[in-house]
Amino acid sequence: MTHLHRLNSLATFTGTVLAVVCLAVTATDFVHSGEPLVTCEHVSTEGLQKEFGHDRAYVVLNLTADLRSEFVWNTKQLFVFVNVLFETPTNAASEMVAWSSIVKDKEHAVMTLPALRPQYPYAITDQGFNLRGRHFNITVAWNVMPKVGALSKRVRTFAGFRMPADYDNR
Amino acid sequence: MEFLAELGRMNKRQLLLQGLNLAMIVTSALMIWKSMILATGSESPVVVVLSGSMEPGFYRGDILFLNQPKRPSQTGDIIVFNTDGREIPIVHRVIKVHQRAGNSSDIDILTKGDNNWGDDRSLYPRGQLWLNPSHIMGVVVGYLPYIGQVTIVMNDYPMFKYALIAVLGVFVLTSKE
Numbered sequence: 001m002t003h004l005h006r007l008n009s010l011a012t013f014t015g016t017v018l019a020v021v022c023l024a025v026t027a028t029d030f031v032h033s034g035e036p037l038v039t040c041e042h043v044s045t046e047g048l049q050k051e052f053g054h055d056r057a058y059v060v061l062n063l064t065a066d067l068r069s070e071f072v073w074n075t076k077q078l079f080v081f082v083n084v085l086f087e088t089p090t091n092a093a094s095e096m097v098a099w100s101s102i103v104k105d106k107e108h109a110v111m112t113l114p115a116l117r118p119q120y121p122y123a124i125t126d127q128g129f130n131l132r133g134r135h136f137n138i139t140v141a142w143n144v145m146p147k148v149g150a151l152s153k154r155v156r157t158f159a160g161f162r163m164p165a166d167y168d169n170r
Numbered sequence: 171m172e173f174l175a176e177l178g179r180m181n182k183r184q185l186l187l188q189g190l191n192l193a194m195i196v197t198s199a200l201m202i203w204k205s206m207i208l209a210t211g212s213e214s215p216v217v218v219v220l221s222g223s224m225e226p227g228f229y230r231g232d233i234l235f236l237n238q239p240k241r242p243s244q245t246g247d248i249i250v251f252n253t254d255g256r257e258i259p260i261v262h263r264v265i266k267v268h269q270r271a272g273n274s275s276d277i278d279i280l281t282k283g284d285n286n287w288g289d290d291r292s293l294y295p296r297g298q299l300w301l302n303p304s305h306i307m308g309v310v311v312g313y314l315p316y317i318g319q320v321t322i323v324m325n326d327y328p329m330f331k332y333a334l335i336a337v338l339g340v341f342v343l344t345s346k347e
Contacts, residue, residue, distance in 0.1 A: 005345065041336050083245055091269060091271070096245070141245075143248070148314055
């Protein structure tokens with residue numbers, strides 16, 4: 001019986017130590033502040049369609065990003081995504097992911113995408129028919145996913161553009 | 171059965187004390203769980219990942235810690251949601267948000283698993299196009315790998331669960347301070 005009790009204490013102690021180490025590791029994430037370089041600008045709008053129940057826009061963006069400084073020892077991956085945001089008379093805020101990428105290491109954290117188009121299944125859609133002439137904003141955000149501990153998200157906002165004044169079914 | 175002999179050696183008061191010790195452990199665990207619910211506002215503050223739809227971020231058997239923030243959902247949030255008529259909650263990422271004018275809590279949300287090709291419309295009940303805040307059980311704020319594997323094994327092999335409870339129970343009942 002005493003062997004089992006020793007085993008029990010050992011397991012409890014191991015668990016406690018591991019928990020403390022995990023907390024200490026994730027605490028270091030809060031000290032780190034990277035200096036990522038991100039720019040994103042509107043290139044063109046390749047179409048504005050009236051679909052069943054809603055408008056849909058085909059926006060082309062130019063994204064350059066260097067997120068290498070976001071990587072620390074506890075970073076498992078970055079989920080990088082580009083948002084298109086707009087406001088309509090019926091919706092106070094609409095936020096659409098247009099593109100995303102999972103970056104697993106520093107080698108892939110430098111991105112140059114001169115013609116970034118909405119990527120399936122993402123689509124820039126409205127709930128209704130309010131996209132014509134609508135102003136929109138662009139944000140680039142990344143969700144830092146750790147090996148253990150707290151998740152975090154960082155966002156950069158960029159100047160937007162105006163949707164075409166009329167439908168464009170090219 | 172050494173432990174039975176040990177229990178036999180104890181008098182009534184000692185037996186009662188050991189029983190109370192066991193009850194203390196059970197109620198403390200319950201109190202911790204309920205306090206976490208109170209602190210996070212999420213009805214289930216700790217969940218185990220049961221599918222591979224968020225790989226390579228989360229794997230089956232990883233543990234996630236949830237919070238129910240006051241702010242409305244944003245794209246990029248990883249949420250745990252439960253649609254009507256579904257037994258098992260799903261952990262997926264928000265990819266679209268429509269917030270109605272005039273009522274900031276009237277929100278339509280669309281989700282997608284990082285590892286899935288399409289969005290989640292096919293997982294929602296027939297005819298449902300959007301999730302609403304009432305479907306959301308929490309937003310993922312913390313991650314702990316592997317540990318949830320234990321609960322998956324316990325669910326798959328109930329005998330293992332009963333054996334574990336029995337062994338731990340014996341430890342508590344026979345250990346002296």
